Amino acid sequence: MNREPVRHIGPEELAEQGRFAALVQAHHSRPRSYHIVTYGCQMNAHDSETLAGTLSGMGIANAPRREEADLVLFNTCCIRDNAERKALGNITWLKEIKKKRPHMLIGVCGCMMQQRGMAETVLKQYPFVDIAFGTGSLYRLPEYLYLAVEEKRRVIDVSREESTIAEGLPVLRESPFKAYINIMFGCNNYCAYCIVPYVRGRERSRRADDILREAEALVADGVQEITLLGQNVNSYGNDTGEIPFAQLLRRLEATGIPRLRFMTSHPKDLSNELIEEYARNRALAPHLHLPVQSGSDNILAAMNRRYDVRTYLDRVDRLRAARPDIGLTTDLIVAFPGETEEDFQQSMALVERVRYDSAFTFIYSARTGTKAAGLPGQVAPDVASERIERLIAVQEGITREVLHSLRGQRMGILVEGASARRQSQMTGKCGRNISVNFTGGHEGLVGRIVPVHITGAGSNTLRGEYIKEEETT
Numbered sequence: 001m002n003r004e005p006v007r008h009i010g011p012e013e014l015a016e017q018g019r020f021a022a023l024v025q026a027h028h029s030r031p032r033s034y035h036i037v038t039y040g041c042q043m044n045a046h047d048s049e050t051l052a053g054t055l056s057g058m059g060i061a062n063a064p065r066r067e068e069a070d071l072v073l074f075n076t077c078c079i080r081d082n083a084e085r086k087a088l089g090n091i092t093w094l095k096e097i098k099k100k101r102p103h104m105l106i107g108v109c110g111c112m113m114q115q116r117g118m119a120e121t122v123l124k125q126y127p128f129v130d131i132a133f134g135t136g137s138l139y140r141l142p143e144y145l146y147l148a149v150e151e152k153r154r155v156i157d158v159s160r161e162e163s164t165i166a167e168g169l170p171v172l173r174e175s176p177f178k179a180y181i182n183i184m185f186g187c188n189n190y191c192a193y194c195i196v197p198y199v200r201g202r203e204r205s206r207r208a209d210d211i212l213r214e215a216e217a218l219v220a221d222g223v224q225e226i227t228l229l230g231q232n233v234n235s236y237g238n239d240t241g242e243i244p245f246a247q248l249l250r251r252l253e254a255t256g257i258p259r260l261r262f263m264t265s266h267p268k269d270l271s272n273e274l275i276e277e278y279a280r281n282r283a284l285a286p287h288l289h290l291p292v293q294s295g296s297d298n299i300l301a302a303m304n305r306r307y308d309v310r311t312y313l314d315r316v317d318r319l320r321a322a323r324p325d326i327g328l329t330t331d332l333i334v335a336f337p338g339e340t341e342e343d344f345q346q347s348m349a350l351v352e353r354v355r356y357d358s359a360f361t362f363i364y365s366a367r368t369g370t371k372a373a374g375l376p377g378q379v380a381p382d383v384a385s386e387r388i389e390r391l392i393a394v395q396e397g398i399t400r401e402v403l404h405s406l407r408g409q410r411m412g413i414l415v416e417g418a419s420a421r422r423q424s425q426m427t428g429k430c431g432r433n434i435s436v437n438f439t440g441g442h443e444g445l446v447g448r449i450v451p452v453h454i455t456g457a458g459s460n461t462l463r464g465e466y467i468k469e470e471e472t473t
C-alpha cells in the first residue's frame with residue numbers, strides 16, 4: 001500500500017497556479033473554449049466540476065460539442081477494462097478532428113492516468129495528446145495549460161502524486177440546487193476485484209471544518225441537497241482521528257441543509273453511531289446505497305470484503321428499525337471467479353430477503369492489476385449471462401412491488417424540471433432517490449423540495465400529484 005504522507009496543498013502553491021492562470025488568460029493563443037468528457041463515478045463527475053470551475057475562472061467558456069472546443073479534457077475511469085478501452089477509442093477519434101483544427105489541445109486526466117505505465121503509453125502511442133495528469137494533480141491544470149500554450153510543450157505528468165488534498169479550488173456545479181462535497185479520497189480496502197486503491201491512493205480525510213465551511217457556503221447559495229463523496233465514507237476520520245462520520249453528519253445537519261446524502265458506504269464500516277444517526281438526523285435522506293456484492297460467504301471472503309451475510313443482514317435490520325422508511329440500493333457482482341450455482345442462489349436469496357429499491361448488477365470482468373484477475377475458476381460467459389438475467393428479473397419484480405407499496409404516501413420531492421416524456425408534468429427525486437413524475441406543478445418549483453402525493457408506480461419511477469396548499473421540505 002502507498003504510505004506516502006498526505007500533503008495539503010498550501011496557499012502558496014495555489015497562488016502560483018493563480019499566476020499561471022493569469023498568464024494563460026493573457027496569452028494571444030489561449031484556448032477560448034473547453035469541453036470535458038467524463039467517465040465513471042460521482043467522484044469523477046465532481047472532479048470535472050472542479051476542472052470546469054478552474055477553466056471558467058480563466059475566462060475559457062464551455063463548448064457544448066467536443067469537436068468545436070479549443071481544449072478537450074477526458075476525465076477517465078479505469079474501474080473496468082471496458083471503460084478504459086472506450087475512453088481510449090474516443091480519444092483516438094478526436095485525433096482526426098485535431099488534424100483539421102491543429103490548435104486544439106487534448107488532455108487526459110483521471111484514474112486511468114494514475115495507473116502504472118499509462119502515462120508512458122500515452123506519451124508513446126498517443127502523440128496527439130498534449131496534456132496528461134492524474135487525480136492528485138488536478139489543481140495544477142493552469143500550469144499544464146501554460147506549458148502547453150506558452151512553451152508549446154507536451155505535458156505528461158508522471159509524478160503519480162496521489163496523496164494530496166487541495167482546498168478552495170473553484171467548482172462550476174452542474175446543478176444550482178444539488179452539490180457534491182468530497183469528504184475523503186482514496187481507499188484502504190483492496191477488494192480483490194477493484195483497482196481503486198491502486199489508483200486513488202490510501203484513505204485521507206478532509207478536515208471537518210473545511211467540509212463544514214464548504215457546506216455552509218452551499219447552503220447560503222441556495223443548495224437543497226448535498227451528496228458527500230468518498231470511496232468509503234464510513235471510515236471518514238479514521239486516518240486523522242478527528243471526528244467519525246456520524247458526528248460529521250450531525251454537524252452538517254446544523255448547517256441547515258435540507259437534504260443530505262452520501263456514498264459509497266462499506267458494510268463492514270457501518271457503525272452503530274451511523275445507524276442511530278439515521279433515526280435522529282432530519283437532514284439525512286431515507287436512502288442508503290450499501291453494496292453487498294454477493295450473498296455467499298465464500299465469495300465475499302474471496303472478494304476480501306471482510307463481512308459475512310449475517311453481519312450484513314443484521315445491519316440492514318437495524319437500519320430499518322432506526323429508519324422504517326429507508327430505501328436500500330446495492331451493487332451485485334455475478335460470476336466472480338469460483339462462484340457456483342449454490343453461491344449464486346445465495347445472492348438471489350439475499351436479494352429476496354433485503355428487498356432493495358434497486359440494484360446495479362454486473363457480470364464480473366477481470367481487471368488487470370487486481371488480485372482477482374489471477375484467480376482460478378473463471379465462470380463461463382454463457383453461465384454468467386444466464387445468471388445475471390435471472391438476478392435482474394428477480395430484482396425488477398421486487399422494484400415494482402416496492403414502488404407500488406409507496407402509493408398513498410406523501411413525499412418531499414426535489415424538483416428538477418419538466419418531465420422529458422410529458423412536458424405537462426414535472427419531475428424530481430424523493431428522499432429515497434427514486435424519480436417521481438407529478439402533475440399540478442410548474443417551472444417555479446424547480447430547485448425546491450415540495451410535497452407530492454404518490455398516486456402510482458411504473459417499472460422504476462413513481463407518479464404523483466403536487467400538494468399545493470402545504471409546501472414543506
Ligand code: SF4
Nearest residue numbers: 187189190191194196
Ligand atoms: S471499498 Fe473495495 S470496491 Fe470500494 S473502492 Fe475500496 S477496494 Fe474498491
